[in-house]
Amino acid sequence: MTTARRDTYTPETLLSVAVQVFNERGYDGTSMEHLSKAAGISKSSIYHHVAGKEELLRRAVSRALDGLFAVLEEPGALGGRAVERVEYVTRRTVEVLLAELPYVTLLLRVRGNTRTERWALERRREFDHAVADLLKAAAAEGDLRTDVDSRLATRLLFGMVNSLVEWYRPYPGADHSQLADAVVHMAFDGLRTNTT
Amino acid sequence: MTTARRDTYTPETLLSVAVQVFNERGYDGTSMEHLSKAAGISKSSIYHHVAGKEELLRRAVSRALDGLFAVLEEPGALGGRAVERVEYVTRRTVEVLLAELPYVTLLLRVRGNTRTERWALERRREFDHAVADLLKAAAAEGDLRTDVDSRLATRLLFGMVNSLVEWYRPYPGADHSQLADAVVHMAFDGLRTNTT
Structure with missing residues (x-):
């Protein structure tokens, strides 16, 4: 899985990483921690873009x-x-x-x-x-x-x-x-x- | 899910209960504890019939x-x-x-x-x-x-x-x-x- 530096992150790249993780682990089995690790950015950076994993879904x-x-x-x-x-x-x-x-x-x-x-x-x-x-x-x-x-x-x-x-x-x-x-x-x- | 009394249990009824549980929880997500509860018999009674959940699968x-x-x-x-x-x-x-x-x-x-x-x-x-x-x-x-x-x-x-x-x-x-x-x-x- 590719990671991107925080300053290059857009809502679209975050979405594409989230979809990969959801498909691999299942939506229920995915935590914000998993998304943060896969995206290579902090949870608070994710919350800067979206309210939570349900919004990404x-x-x-x-x-x-x-x-x-x-x-x-x-x-x-x-x-x-x-x-x-x-x-x-x-x-x-x-x-x-x-x-x-x-x-x-x-x-x-x-x-x-x-x-x-x-x-x-x-x-x-x-x-x-x-x-x-x-x-x-x-x-x-x-x-x-x-x-x-x-x-x-x-x-x-x-x-x-x-x-x-x-x-x-x-x-x-x-x-x-x-x-x-x-x-x-x-x-x-x-x-x-x-x-x- | 139907349960049966211990003395009426056969390998076939155990198998049919196990398949229901595997399909509901996924094979990975099923423990012997789940099977024992669903079948209404003890884990040791299950082990009397089969070596473990992989044999049931x-x-x-x-x-x-x-x-x-x-x-x-x-x-x-x-x-x-x-x-x-x-x-x-x-x-x-x-x-x-x-x-x-x-x-x-x-x-x-x-x-x-x-x-x-x-x-x-x-x-x-x-x-x-x-x-x-x-x-x-x-x-x-x-x-x-x-x-x-x-x-x-x-x-x-x-x-x-x-x-x-x-x-x-x-x-x-x-x-x-x-x-x-x-x-x-x-x-x-x-x-x-x-x-x-």
Whole structure:
């Protein structure tokens, strides 16, 4: 873990260190002492930037949530047939997850013990509902199969997408769009070649 | 959590209590004291059955692994085109996961801090490789798309399947085969209706 000298510290570098520590030790298992050691600055210097670890958590999961919700406002998510919109949202969700990997990882590990965690879980549910609504609309338009319930499809879709935080390790020059393509192909067109 | 009187205890009931406690507290966070309290029997009674908590972990993850590996020996996994075999294995993997939910949940949460955990991770990898090999063979036979790498497809497939332990809650009379169908439909045929 990199440390920075006190005078080079910004709220952003502190946040990035905090997210690493939260992901390694779990939010519950992280103390201000751990954060102070990892950041290489005193606890009072941390308190100069934030009120406590819960504020760091809120800022970190907000970054992930803002990235995800912004996708829903993009033109590709707003125009066209529902099936195209939900494919677009799936692809962009993967891209945001990969671009903000530590932040989304933290978001997906949130448990619900504090107010901030419960708020984050609630926002995640809102995002999932938005995707479920799109899947439902696409099924109603006849573009998606109706023998898989849209709520179940949403859970399986996010099961696939969210598993990326468990095994994907970014490398320099990684092509996120290829990975996003693979997820979209598998979820919407299936692995089978279209010989039917 | 149910408790049983000492004289009704069998290794199986002790195992089922231990798995519940491991899943709730994490294996690392579980002491013999926790197990003794949850089981309602003394620590020495537990030691009468097993050498310690690592033996309980080994028995529990063995039950999950034995269930999964048995699938690979079933006729449906051994005969026919690779695509049919891998669809069969996927369906049966979901069914085993649901039938042995607490045991597979524990298996999927294993971290690798002890010899037993590292052995369990190694066995999981073997199972994943067997599925990856089937996907590869099915792609070589022309039945699966080749633009999604078989290793990536395996990870996404297990991402979808394994997510079930996070959100699926069994209820009396639940039809596991429907859920297994949904997973197979989505992974192999995709959510899209076949209008092409």
